[in-house]
Amino acid sequence: MSEIMASKAGVPESGRRAHIVLLRPAKSxxxxxxxxxxxxxxxxxxxxxxxxxxxxxxxxxxxxxxxxxxxxxxxxxxxxxxxxxxxxxxxxxxxxxxxxxxxxxxxxxxxxxxGEKMGGTSGQQGHTDEGDSLEDMMDQLHEEVDDDPHVLEELLTDSEKPLYKDSKYSKLSAIVKLYNVKVGHSVTDECFSAFLKLFKDILPPDNVLHGATYRAKKMLCTTDLNYEKIHAFPNDCILYKDEYESLKNCPQCNVSRYKKKEGVPAKVLWYFPIISRFKRMYSNSEDAKRLTWHKFGREKEDGILRHPADSPQWRFIYAEFSDFGKEERNLRLGLSTDGMNPYSSISSTYSIWPVMLVAYNLPPSLCLKRKYIMLSMLISGPKQPGNDIDVYLTPLIDDLKLLWEKGVEVFDASRNEMINLRPMLFCTIQDYPAYSNLSGHTVKGRCACPICEDGWEGRWLSPSKKTVYYDHRPFLPEDHEYRKLKKAFTGEQNFESRPSVSTGEEVFEKVKNIQITFGKLKKNKGALPKQGYKKCSVFWRLPYWRFLFVRHSLDVMHIEKNVFDSLIGTLLNMPGKTKDGLNARSDLEELDIRKELHIVEETGKRKYLPPAAYTLSKKEKIELCTSLAGVKVPEGYSSNISSLVSVENTKLVGLKSHDCHVLMEDFLPIAIRSILPKNVRYEIIRLCFFFKSIYSKAIKTKDLDSLEIEIAVILCQLEMYFPPAFFDIMIHLPVHLVREIRFCGPVHMRAQWAFERQMKTYKGYAC
Known part of the structure; x- marks a missing residue:
């Protein structure tokens, strides 16, 4: 077989091996x-x-x-x-x-x-010198590009050709090393091209170094992992795959798969098969060892959550699927997706959706690093897929289902043996709008909470024209004193029990018979409910999906940002962001509560809003902004806070997610320490400390019950002072964050931070 492969490559087997051995320094x-x-x-x-x-x-x-x-x-x-x-x-x-x-x-x-030399014992894997690395790469490529012998021949030639006379580097090794530096330090293509031109000019005249990034990429593209280009219908009805592959028009809408120019697809899905990604991970002995960290490297059970491997959902997988759990090298994956605009803010209508995977087998310090985030597919724009994302996720779910049932043979370089690898999807990570797309549950309207479902309904307020989620007393302990209060809340006592959370099997029974037609041009005429689940998500095809405690994670990063925006906007009375105003005070009149805050109509048709407990004077607003503007932090800790604060206009501008995170947890409690009434100030500080607590890298399980009660009490006390319009769905969601920590481990392992940074990297490739 090896001789046939060599003959296809146009190089005799002995010649090919000799060619590669030239790259390996002789052993002394x-x-x-x-x-x-x-x-x-x-x-x-x-x-x-x-x-x-x-x-x-x-x-x-x-x-x-x-x-x-x-x-x-x-x-x-x-x-x-x-x-x-x-x-x-x-x-x-x-x-x-x-x-x-x-x-x-x-x-x-x-x-x-x-100090041991690589290759000294039979159990040793991998090589440290440049020649060995290139040999490993060429051996792997010999199998992967067997169908295109010209590609292999060209790479073999480049690996033999010296960069210049008497150089210790070959043309291929020089480009590989330089490109690794480029990627490792996030150097832009334009900057890298400038460096290549300079290096080419500095080196001897006979050098063969490429002088442009494009040519270097073209040379290295054959070493990349393979991908599949799948044509898609422009309105997201179907993929031209399997039985639809030979069609030229959509069978539903009869619209052509091509643009005006024949052969150019109107829309494309770029799918990167995950099997080849897993094989490459295990082909590296160091990575293969790290992928067993959850079994051999973590702390023993001590009642502290540091990693998803410490969570009940992880242990449940071991117990429920013992044949899967007994092999520690089987992967537990997290999936994240979100839209991004790769062409800068000028073209704000364009949206492209990367779908990324991470392996939770790795240590906490590594599993969300850029190196271990795998791009599994890229859903092209210009419009976001929305509810039709299931159409594009089908190839990935097909592979995950097949791998769960049959597995794939993978070589484990750390143990020098073949294993039957079976990955599973542990949970998904996304912002709240994407939560709706992936789960199929609506996130707007009366039943916008996918955890409470119809057990916790919002209330429509006509003056504010919004649905609010007010009165969180059902989430308090049954004997809590706030349940008996009337005037401080809705004017009535509330002894309702906490909404029950449906199990995965109960949810599956609700959605399994929902039939919809995908596509932007198709309307499901009155067949779907306006609230609750509106489709049977493609994830339910995974055999284990219905047994998981938490399937789609709430993203604490965006929740914290929205809570902070509402809070600071209301305190500073920022136009467009404040939750107070004429409409909010009219809501109080409609609900017939807090009559001391109702609108006072003065003569001359002027309307006066009585000051509330959270209302700041002009002097206090300036004091708050001045305090934040004076913050100085170490380089890399956060943005330049002073550039985000406008003291003259008493507002904060251009806040990013990380800015809100730092301000909420570190600086807001200090800035408000002397400018608000004690009761209001304490509740805001307690809210800030709650987010800081759940972001801890190590959380004691015995503290979770008190944290769950704490957030319910905080929200109830905020309801005593802030208007109902303040309590949108984002203010409600923190009551469920502790539940997800209890089942799946710390929230920082299921937040969007790492994926947002990775999307910035992807965006840099297009800009």
Whole structure:
């Protein structure tokens, strides 16, 4: 078979191997001797436990080896216990203490981080030198581009051609190294082109370095992971795939799949098959080891949530699907999608939707890093898919369903063996409008809360022309004193119980028979309810989806931003953002509550709004803005806060999500410490501290009940002072955040921060 593959590539097998071996530096006698020296029995790593004499002897053998190979004279070494996972460096006595407390990392059988040469034992994987990296890449490409021998031949030629006479770099290796620097430091294409031109001019005249980013990308594009270009109907009715692949017109609307020019698709879905992404992750020995962190590297059960692996939903997966859970290398994935405009704010109508995946098997410090965020598909614009996103998600769901049922053979480079890999979707992460698109539940109107569903209904206020979610007393304990109050709330006592949350199986029973026709031009005439679930989401095709406690996560990043905008807008009475005004006071009259705040009509038809507890004078507004404008923070901590505050106009402008996050949790409690009545000030500060608490990287499970009661009490106390118009759906959603922490772990692992940063990177490719 290898000879046939080589003949297709146009290179004899022996010649191809010799060609690649030229890239590998010859091993010296010392390295060969080193390989012999380290051949020793390491079975104790996987077969013994702490306290076993063989384990203790093996640990001392490891310490002796690390000290003997300490050519740099270091006093600290990477610690190989399953807690540190070689990521933390300690002195020898600390490492011994760790290895007597926590087990040795069973995936670390090649001690390359402690001086062992790569390739010295049978368990060693990967190579550190440039030649070995290129050989691995070429070997992998030989399999992936077998159908196009000219591509492989061109790459082989570039890997042999020296950058210039007597250069230690080849044309291919130089471009690979330079492009890694470009990507690692987020260098723009324009800047990279300027550097290439300068380097080409500095190098000897006979150099073959490319002088433009475009040509470098064209050279490297053959090494990229494959993708599938699927034509889509312009109005999102269908994908031209499977039985529709040969059609030229949409079977529903009879509109052509092409633009005016034949052969140019009107709309395209770029699908990046996830199987090849998973294979590449496990082909790297370091990444393959990290993907078992959730099993061997995290803290034992101690009642603290640090990672989704500590959560009940993770443990439930182990118990409910034991054949899946017993293989620690099976992946638990998070899916995120949101729209972005890649062509700057000038073309504000264009929207493109990337769909990204992350692996929760990794440590908390790595799983949301850019390196491990996988782009699975790109839904092109110019219009957002909206409710028709199911049409575009179908290829991804088909693959996830197939992989769950059958799995895929993947080579685990860390253990030098083949495994049958089965990934599953742990949850989705999106902002609130996209929540509706993915779940199928409406997020507007009377029943806009997808967790409470019809158990918690909003109330339409005619003066404000909006639905509000007022009176959160049902979320309080049954014997709480606020339930008996009348005047402070709606004028009535409230002893209603907390709305029950439907299980996944109950939700599936509601939606399984909903039939809709996708597409912008098709109308489901009166067949769908105006509230609640309006479609059976494509995610229900996954066999395990109905058993998950939390399927679609509420995005705390956008919730916090909306809460802060409403709060600061009302305090500063910012036009267009304040929740107070004539309409809000008219709402009080309609509800017949807080008569002291009703509109007072003076002579001459002037209307006077009596000051409320949250009303600030002009002097107090200036004091608040001056306090925020004087904030100075370390570089990288946040934006320049002073540039966001207009003291003269007493308002905040241009706030981004992270600005609201920093202001809400750190600076607003300080800025209002002396300008509001004590009762109002305390409740705002408690709200700020609530968000700070749930953002903690480690949360004690015993504190969750008190946090859940705390947010309900805070909202009830805010209802005593702020008008009903203040309490839109975004003010209501925080009551459910603690529930999601309880089931799925810390919120910072399910927030949009990392994905928003990644979309900025994608946007840079287009600008």
């Amino acid at each position: 006698a010392d390295s060969k001797n080193a390989s012999k020296r380290v051949e020793m029995d390491r079975s104790w790593i996987t077969t013994t436990k702490i306290g076993d004499p063989k384990y203790d002897a093996g640990v001392m053998q490891f310490i002796k080896f690390a000290l003997e190979n300490n050519s740099e004279g270091r006093d600290k070494f990477p610690c190989p216990c399953y807690m540190c996972h070689n990521l933390m460096h300690h002195k020898v006595d600390v490492i011994l203490s760790h290895l007597r407390k926590w087990e040795f990392d069973i995936t670390y059988t090649c001690w390359y981080r402690h």
